[in-house]
Amino acid sequence: MAQMTIDPQGEKIESFVLLSGHKIPAIGLGTWRAHNARDSVYTAIVEAGYRHVDTAAEYGVQDEVGHGIKAAIHAGVERSALFVTSKLWCCDLSRERVRPALMKTLNELQLGYLDLYLIHWPFRLKDGASRPPKAGEVSDFDWEGVWREMEKLVKDKLVRDIGVCNFTVKKLKKLLDIAQIMPSVCQMEMHPGWRNEKMLEACKKNNIHVTAYSPLGSREIDLIHHPVVERAAGKLNKTPGQVLVRWAIQRGTSTIPKSDLSERIKENIKVFSWEIPELDFQAICDVPDQMRVLDGEELFVNTSDGPYKSVADIWDHEI
Ligand code: NDP
Numbered sequence: 001m002a003q004m005t006i007d008p009q010g011e012k013i014e015s016f017v018l019l020s021g022h023k024i025p026a027i028g029l030g031t032w033r034a035h036n037a038r039d040s041v042y043t044a045i046v047e048a049g050y051r052h053v054d055t056a057a058e059y060g061v062q063d064e065v066g067h068g069i070k071a072a073i074h075a076g077v078e079r080s081a082l083f084v085t086s087k088l089w090c091c092d093l094s095r096e097r098v099r100p101a102l103m104k105t106l107n108e109l110q111l112g113y114l115d116l117y118l119i120h121w122p123f124r125l126k127d128g129a130s131r132p133p134k135a136g137e138v139s140d141f142d143w144e145g146v147w148r149e150m151e152k153l154v155k156d157k158l159v160r161d162i163g164v165c166n167f168t169v170k171k172l173k174k175l176l177d178i179a180q181i182m183p184s185v186c187q188m189e190m191h192p193g194w195r196n197e198k199m200l201e202a203c204k205k206n207n208i209h210v211t212a213y214s215p216l217g218s219r220e221i222d223l224i225h226h227p228v229v230e231r232a233a234g235k236l237n238k239t240p241g242q243v244l245v246r247w248a249i250q251r252g253t254s255t256i257p258k259s260d261l262s263e264r265i266k267e268n269i270k271v272f273s274w275e276i277p278e279l280d281f282q283a284i285c286d287v288p289d290q291m292r293v294l295d296g297e298e299l300f301v302n303t304s305d306g307p308y309k310s311v312a313d314i315w316d317h318e319i
């Protein structure tokens with residue numbers, strides 16, 4: 001369950017405790033496809049009270065995110081009060097490229113350490129791979145070599161926690177068999193249109209915290225106007241966006257809604273002093289028609305050449 005804490009600036013925020021003992025704030029600002037990440041990050045931290053920012057090398061906005069964080073620190077927020085997540089991209093998924101990739105990310109973000117470094121997707125891509133990939137451009141990776149390097153980043157205090165994204169139960173088992181430092185976080189697509197209960201349960205069982213990405217359904221599905229969400233929002237006098245964010249937290253996950261708009265950035269974090277009542281929470285948990293928004297097809301599937309010839313292959317045929 002989330003815990004309410006007061007940060008050094010006196011802001012009330014909910015956080016979850018990770019396996020490492022570190023705290024992850026329940027809400028972070030997403031930055032994928034952000035148009036003006038510098039301003040969004042600054043607004044989120046300084047004006048809206050966010051303490052968690054999610055980014056990735058692949059998003060191409062780390063310089064801007066870094067400028068936003070720097071401006072927020074200049075405005076008086078302490079670095080130690082912030083939780084910054086970034087991700088290792090698939091082209092860097094080899095033993096020798098992990099550390100240089102992290103150093104590039106730290107340099108872009110103008111930071112001395114990351115709070116959390118995640119493997120973005122568990123597939124290796126060749127530099128310059130096409131979308132969808134051509135034959136030979138996508139492959140499995142050296143699990144033990146890469147994870148040992150991730151662990152060394154923790155030991156060298158360059159990152160405080162490590163974790164993964166877009167995993168399956170099968171892949172989690174494989175990682176746990178080799179991990180000397182456990183993944184603290186698994187970041188997965190999760191919203192009422194793709195609850196992904198199997199992974200949530202597997203993570204809970206292993207005390208791995210889950211961060212729910214695309215909590216509003218991303219740009220691809222309209223959960224904001226879903227009747228069950230709208231009904232709960234109407235009863236609570238909240239917005240559908242707030243209900244979706246609150247639902248994620250009540251499920252025990254942190255979550256990272258993205259917005260370019262300062263009003264929405266502020267709206268999406270006003271979810272700490274109320275709860276969705278059990279009946280409405282359950283109704284949202286029962287939304288039918290479950291479907292992934294981000295299935296990895298464009299990134300990793302080559303229908304004529306292996307190893308991933310279908311979306312089902314990407315997800316190890318787990319539903
Ligand atoms: P979200 O579910 O956060 O939805 C973002 C969309 O919702 C945007 O179009 C945004 O528009 C709109 N929006 C934001 N707030 C509101 C609101 N209150 N009411 C109505 N619409 C709203 O999608 P994302 O896919 O961006 O996921 C969030 C973050 O998760 C990403 O930005 C990224 O950081 C992370 N992520 C990680 C992945 C991984 O592989 N690990 C994969 C995908 C995402 P506008 O900007 O115009 O407000």
Ligand code: 1BO
Binds near residue numbers: 032056058
């Ligand atoms: C291509 C990256 C997907 C969002 O994390």
